[in-house]
Structures are given as C-alpha cells and as structure tokens.
C-alpha cells in the first residue's frame with residue numbers, strides 16, 4: 287500500500303487522464319512560440335483569471351520571481367508580508383537575482399496585512415529611500431494556515447496600490463483553493479491585481495508548472511525575464527497538456543479536499559494529545575500542535591507515523607502541517623487519524 291502522504295499537496299501524482307493527455311500532446315518549440323498546447327494552456331489560464339495573457343513557468347517560485355522582476359527595476363522596493371512565501375521560501379531570489387529590495391509588513395493571523403501598515407510602508411519621494419513599485423499578497427496564505435483572502439480585501443489593497451501608482455501582484459499558488467473556499471471565481475479574486483501566479487503542480491495535480499497571468503504588455507516583459515532566468519523551455523507542451531486537464535477537471539474537486547481537511551481536523555481534535563489551531567481549516571491545510579501532556583516531539587511522532595505509512599509535515603518543535611489533496615480520500619483520512627491515536631499512546 288502506498289503511504290498516506292499528507293506533507294503537502296505538491297506530492298500529488300498526475301491523474302491517468304493527465305498521463306494520457308501528455309502522451310498525445312501536440313508540441314512545438316515554445317521559444318519560437320510554436321507549441322500549440324502551451325499556447326492553449328496559457329490562453330485558458332488567462333481567461334479563467336480574467337487577464338489578457340498567461341505565461342507557463344517552471345514553478346511558482348519562477349513565476350513570482352519573473353513577476354517581481356517584470357514590475358520592479360534594480361533597487362526598487364516590493365512590500366510583502368513577513369510570512370509571505372516569496373519572503374521566506376524563495377531563496378531570496380528577488381534580491382539575489384533582481385536587486386529588488388523587500389519591505390516586510392506584518393501579516394495578521396488571517397493572512398492579510400492591515401491597510402494602514404501597507405500605507406505606512408509606501409515610501410515618500412525622497413532621495414534617501416528606494417522607490418516603492420509593488421505590493422504582493424498571497425492567496426491562500428500558506429504560513430497563515432491556508433486561509434483564503436477575500437475579494438473585498440484584495441480590492442481595497444488594489445485601490446491603495448493603484449492610488450499610489452504601484453502594481454499589485456498576487457502569489458496565488460493556491461488561488462483555486464481560495465476560490466473554492468470563498469465560492470467565488472478565480473477571476474474575481476484576481477481582478478484587483480496586475481499580475482497573478484498560480485501553481486498547476488499542487489492541488490491541481492499536474493506534475494510540473496505554474497502560470498503567471500497579467501496584461502499583454504506585462505506578460506511580454508515577464509517573457510523576457512523568463513528567458514533570462516533560463517526558463518525558456520522547448521517542447522514543454524508535454525507538461526502543458528497535463529496543466530490543461532488540471533484546469534478542466536481539478537477546480538471542481540477542491541471543495542472535497544477542503545471537506546476532508548475539516549474531517550481530519552475534527553478527528554485530530556478529538557485526540558487528547560493534539561491541539562488544533564483555532565478555527566476550522568478554511569482550505570486544504572490542517573495545522574495542529576502537541577499539547578504538554580505528550581512527552582515526544584513532533585519529529586518523534588512523525589517518525590512513528592512514518593512506520594505506519596503516514597507522512598506528515600513537521601513545522602515546529604511540537605507542530606504539524608497536514609495537507610489534503612486529490613489522492614487522499616475519506617478512508618485514508620480515517621487511517622491517518624487512527625495512526626495518530628496509536629503513536630500517542
């Protein structure tokens with residue numbers, strides 16, 4: 287039996303339909319713009335996000351980097367959350383490769399940044415200061431518990447950005463999860479933003495890739511940056527074919543992942559040794575901690591779970607992250623809860 291892998295939705299294997307589409311994909315040289323499958327995926331993604339154009343990139347990290355570099359020049363500043371993936375987990379690429387200065391604003395527990403904090407972070411026109419160019423939000427917000435950021439809040443940040451002549455980028459790695467949780471379209475969530483990245487390779491189950499979307503002029507700039515980063519791929523329509531199936535079949539499934547996250551959370555909350563983060567999971571992530579009665583560390587519990595074929599993310603000395611996805615069903619949720627019960631005795 288394969289392990290029950292709850293470490294992340296990045297572990298998702300492509301579906302049989304995706305593998306079939308990949309085998310049959312019509313491909314061409316995408317650096318010449320001649321891969322019809324990539325062109326179709328990019329058009330589909332742009333349309334679903336309500337933007338003029340899309341650009342297939344190798345990863346979410348590359349998509350965010352290409353976006354920041356297309357918005358900002360050397361020494362310009364981007365305002366982002368202190369718990370933003372781009373700040374914490376993208377190897378400092380915006381500074382190392384783009385010479386873009388980052389200004390961290392405090393992320394509230396709900397993944398937002400207070401409007402007054404954003405406002406205060408925008409620089410005055412002063413030779414001492416870098417030039418603020420961009421605000422970046424994240425939706426769903428990974429480190430804040432997979433919370434979904436509302437249309438209304440996003441709209442207000444977009445207004446603030448545009449009043450000051452700034453652009454708004456959304457790291458929407460899991461934007462479709464946010465859309466499913468809030469019961470709005472991805473386009474509504476993306477509307478206030480000048481650019482959005484989303485991952486095909488997470489809950490949408492495709493093996494590789496993200497898509498960056500924005501205006502035609504913006505995507506043209508990002509396209510050059512992608513080439514500069516070594517991201518000009520050739521017959522990558524093989525990958526895009528899976529992405530098309532992902533966009534066609536997966537968004538409708540995400541509500542099930544979210545239901546299972548709530549099921550998992552309820553089961554874990556009923557165990558004496560586990561304390562769940564406040565509030566039911568909004569999307570596909572469950573964060574929980576060991577209470578003081580448990581003498582073992584999270585790493586030790588995770589090792590014992592692994593012996594029982596259950597893999598979980600350890601995100602602190604006594605803290606876990608568990609992520610539901612397409613390959614987790616009601617039965618595997620029940621088995622994961624049972625494994626937790628066994629290892630904590």
Ligand SMILES: *Cc1c(COP(=O)(O)O)cnc(C)c1O
Nearest residue numbers: 345346347348371424428457459
């Ligand atoms: C996963 C993730 C990324 C980066 O995606 P990769 O494809 O792993 O590079 C960016 N932002 C958020 C919020 C993510 O969760």
